[in-house]
Amino acid sequence: MSASLSALPPRSRAPARDPALAGRIGAAVVAVVVLWPLLALAEFKPWLLFEGGHLSVMAGFIGGFFPPSLAPDFLALLGKATLETLAIATAGIALAFVVAAPLGALAARSLSVARIGPGRGEAGERTVRTAVRAVLTMLRAIPEVVWALVFVRVFGLGPGAGVLALAVTYGGMLGKVYAEILESGDTRPARALLEAGSPRLAVLFYALVPGTAQELASYTVYRWECAVRASVVMGFVGAGGLGQLMDQSVKMLNGGEASSILIVFLALVIVADGLSAAIRKVLG
């Protein structure tokens, strides 16, 4: 052991300092310089939590969480809001599907006639596809809560605004993903039918959909699960359902009601997850 160690060349000079010291100090300085204005902008004042009676308000509110409110008339309201949330999500996804299915098919490259060989109309086809893709991007660029806020201003408070907001945003998302699924599957049957002169609609239903139906359906069901969560959130801007009830309970500082709603909400999310997984298993 010692023989092999002494065979090594002696180290000329051990580094006395951390060789990366300059870099570390530089990074720390940059971090502080960047972080300071961010903290100031975000009004990062943790001591606010402990002054001005905030703590007692919060403690009173959280203290009211136990026990959760079980008043019969509140439970009836809660049941109705839960059903409303589920209905908003389901109706919203149904409308989103109506928006997304034609747009997705229009945007899919695998339905292009011009791509199977030289011919007229390629520029036109490409223009249509680009335009449809731009529409889909615009639909999903603005989050559903913002749409809900706008629709509430136009149509008034209630579930209609939530359904329409979901239809717009999720229509954009589903349309884009449908187009991608239709392009990524096996496109040889579609090509064969197109080359044999089939119209595009027939190609879509006889060549593309049979191969991708499971994937299309399971993505739609997964989006429904997301829509349940989104419809709760949209309630906070007045689009009905559990969120609207939660907003009212928080504003009235009713801790018991808020905790009941939170419990129902968590249960709803778990049930929606399970249901969506079960449906996808049947379809897959």
Add this chain to the structure above:
Amino acid sequence: MTAAALLALRRPRPCFACWATAAAMAAAVIASFAFLAVDWRSLFSTESLRLMAKFVSEFFPPDHSAAFVAKAAWGALQTFAVAAVGTLLAVVGGGLLALPAAGRFGRAARATARLALNFLRSVPELVWAALMVLAAGLGPFAGTLALALHTTGVLGRLYAESLENASPAPERALRDAGASPLAAFAYATLPLVTPQGVAYALYRLEMNIRMAAMLGFVGAGGLGQLLYFHLSIFQQAQSATLLIAMFLLVFAVDALSGWLRARLAPAHG
């Protein structure tokens, strides 16, 4: 073989479960529309369509006076600050909770930490924000806390998983060579999981920018609060400017974060 048997061979077996599921889904959709009883006819009557068209047309042209653009830019900056500080706090909190959640302090600590992370994660940001507005008062700090709490749950779980998946060999080698537990973790496991962790944090930052813009609706500052205010008093031109600012902010952060992720995180991370 009889003709009937041949026919049965050729025809695919009917999938009763699929048909039952499809029927149940159709029934659920019909029941939903019936339950909501939204008056679609009045929603899409010529009168309300005219109102809608008028409402939409009032968004144009967006308010581009220098004063309001400056206000929108300030709001965008504040939204960015809320998202950045919230994500940073979540990186710290999630990192701290990920250590027990990865099973480094025994089974009981692992179960407790996972329960806490699941709870933080399953309450949506907007609900946290509504609660934090009570705790910290109206303003961006409430939004920061709300984002930090929810994102701690998300990042903590992801970090715990990457800690569990990281190869234990380097750390064991350092421990066997006599390094202290902290030094062994900091010099062996931490460098393995850092690129992945930074990528996750940047990805969450992109999502939090969108969320921070919306948290303003419950009074948590930034672009959302401005948008809520101007939409409430029917100032559509100002709202249009704010929507454009939101769009630009999201776009800029996505581009920046994508560029950073491509540079920071090696493909094998």
